[in-house]
Amino acid sequence: MNLSHSSSTAKTLDPTPARALGEFIRAHRERLSPNAVGLPPGPRRRTPGLRREEVAQLCGVSPTWYTWIEQGRPVSASADALARIAVALQLSRAERAYLFELAAQRDPAEPDPAASDAPAALIETVKLVDSPAYVLDRQWNALAWNRQAADLFVGWLDEGTSDAQTRNLLRFTFTQPLARELIVDWETRARRLVAEFRADSIRHLNDAPTRALIDALASASDDFARFWASQDVGEREGGLREFNHPREGRLAYDQITFKPAQREDLKLVVLVARGPRGPR
Template sequence: MTLSSPSSSNAPSVAPPLDATPARALGEFIRAHRERLSPMAVGLPPGPRRRTPGLRREEVAQLCGVSPTWYTWIEQGRPVSASADALARIAVALQLSRAERAYLFELAAQRDPAEPDPAAQDAPASLLKSVELIDAPAYVLDRQWNALRWNAQAAALFVGWLDGERDRNLLSFTFTGAGAQSLIVDWETRARRLVAEFRADSIRHLNDAPTRALIDSLSSASDAFARFWASQDVGEREGGTREFNHPTRGRLVYDQITFKPAHREDLKLVMLVGV
């Protein structure tokens, strides 16, 4: 591992915003997860009173078998050279989940040595066509979580999103839609989870203009989105129970199932099966 030269003394004193550069985003992400991990969780004694939450940088460096200076620089967002092996050791030391580990490697523009080779087949046309064959609310999302196709059952369920002429973005509906908070049961928990899932999804195309525009727009329009996005939470898109307070049909409960086509993980087929 090599260290790059420190920044010039003539550099601006104001730090760039979060996610302004991949190196800064990587450092912020690692720091946030270091501060969440207790010494006891990794088998270290608590020691004397700590000034900051979580593990110390030196402790993580020791667990990873890397230089404390190198680890400090990577947290500070400096341009350092990080091998896939070093990143894997950081992921293990910080006890990252599978989604968090994938996010770490995407931020560092490295391929996770533990990641299997992607499948080669791609059939988006068949994916879109399949929506009409499903006898339950179903829809397909693109990489910015815009609905590309949905069936009549989905339009009837998602009042304010998939009915009529509206913005088809799921996040925009959730955070700025007039009826979203009344339609979605336990809105705050679900909204927070959606942002964590979108962070995991968007890392592969975070610098694409449509993705950046969506994040910036929602951060300006919704204090809740801005707060959840800044939390650095990352989560896999999960199934499970989804509950709605429909304006005409009352309380509705579904099990959500999400599928991704081979080699096109930026597309998702979502089904809601009634329970």
């Protein structure tokens, strides 16, 4: 694995909040074609995607104001204006939530938060699951896991793992050679993992532990730095997860992620075997 890291990539990883908002909006504008929003292709375009003026028209805002938003100027953006931008750019639910967090605004479409849950019950629950299961905190450190998960995740959750930092799912994926051997289609899964973490971490992106994790991974892994700079955002999805286990061979699971009510910074991940059995 290439552990070198270019300074040009590092500069894009820590923008100001206003500039981060502008970069995110611009990246998604450039991905959207005129046909996707019902506009004629028109004459030859010098830049990819929609023009700024076209997005401004779709949003019902002035082209100057929209341009200033993309340029990262410290202009005021109301929740209503942001909602119109999200609709115009056809953002997914995760991308919309990320947009509002970048702007430090509450999405009017989101319900009010309620009381918090007790995390101790979640951590205890993992012992009751008869499949590989683990609990992640907001930096995706493993707080608890069962024997089946330790058997499956060699180099991350097994007893032979001595470095506490490797209990972090992202550190394991991007800095441990064993991860590339264990995870089938590592490139696709790793890219998806970064998109999920970007969406998951936006609420605490400036917290010292999260910032330190991102900076350390960007310095240690060109792949992480490249995926992070892409501005991709995605929800944590379930579905097929495949592994090349050193003892059990090829294993396939369906992944399910549970979040306790009002504690979305914690998550219980369960893997249900598709084949005859997983590691026991």
